Amino acid sequence: MRLDYFLAHSTGLSRKDVKQLISRGAVAVDGEARPRASTRLHPGQGVWLHGEPVQLPGHRYLMLHKPGGVVCSTDDPDHRTVLDLLPGAERPGLHVAGRLDLDTTGLVLLTSDGQWSHRLTAPGRRCAKRYRVTCADPVTEADLRLLREGIPLRGEDRPTLPAAAESLGERSLRLTLHEGRYHQVKRMLAALGNKVVALHREQIGEIALDPALAPGQYRALTDHEVASIAP
Ligand code: URA
Numbered sequence: 001m002r003l004d005y006f007l008a009h010s011t012g013l014s015r016k017d018v019k020q021l022i023s024r025g026a027v028a029v030d031g032e033a034r035p036r037a038s039t040r041l042h043p044g045q046g047v048w049l050h051g052e053p054v055q056l057p058g059h060r061y062l063m064l065h066k067p068g069g070v071v072c073s074t075d076d077p078d079h080r081t082v083l084d085l086l087p088g089a090e091r092p093g094l095h096v097a098g099r100l101d102l103d104t105t106g107l108v109l110l111t112s113d114g115q116w117s118h119r120l121t122a123p124g125r126r127c128a129k130r131y132r133v134t135c136a137d138p139v140t141e142a143d144l145r146l147l148r149e150g151i152p153l154r155g156e157d158r159p160t161l162p163a164a165a166e167s168l169g170e171r172s173l174r175l176t177l178h179e180g181r182y183h184q185v186k187r188m189l190a191a192l193g194n195k196v197v198a199l200h201r202e203q204i205g206e207i208a209l210d211p212a213l214a215p216g217q218y219r220a221l222t223d224h225e226v227a228s229i230a231p
Contacts, residue, residue: 067215106201
């Protein structure tokens, strides 16, 4: 899509006004030193007007407070899915960016923008994911040190990447990971001989679960939150 057409669509301004803004340098586009009205935008390319991100029309970005017992896939024969928690009109085209296990609660991001969710989940990006973890047995200082340094997981060649681990009590901790391996938190604690009894995701990158959202509730991400997952 042409830049002037995209901006007119997303801001409601006339093509003439948009062209003036572009020629005055009020518009920035990723990877384009001097965007012109005729510049062609590619999917996932960011556009800023007066320093504020402008979203490609049609893309939607939501945060949801996932309750336990709900799956993150888009359909499931046995369980309710996170999409079932949204009104029918919201659902088409949405997918989950970074799944949680059935029993894990907390922040889930849903979007129609495949490029954006790829940026969240691509291993090379090392996007931080912060969890509150409750364990069956006490977590020692030595355990925290091992979690911070990286630990071997059963059946894998590479140890986990260094993580941030902070005690929240005898059996609970806050763990921030920069990768997303299968059941990673549970497997890390299992490698220490412990067992996760409750797991809650608090934050992904700079996007924190809104405390105003009760389990099962959702809201649209702000432009700032969307733009924080930078191209
Ligand atoms: N790690 C896990 O073990 N489970 C989750 O749901 C998320 C991270």
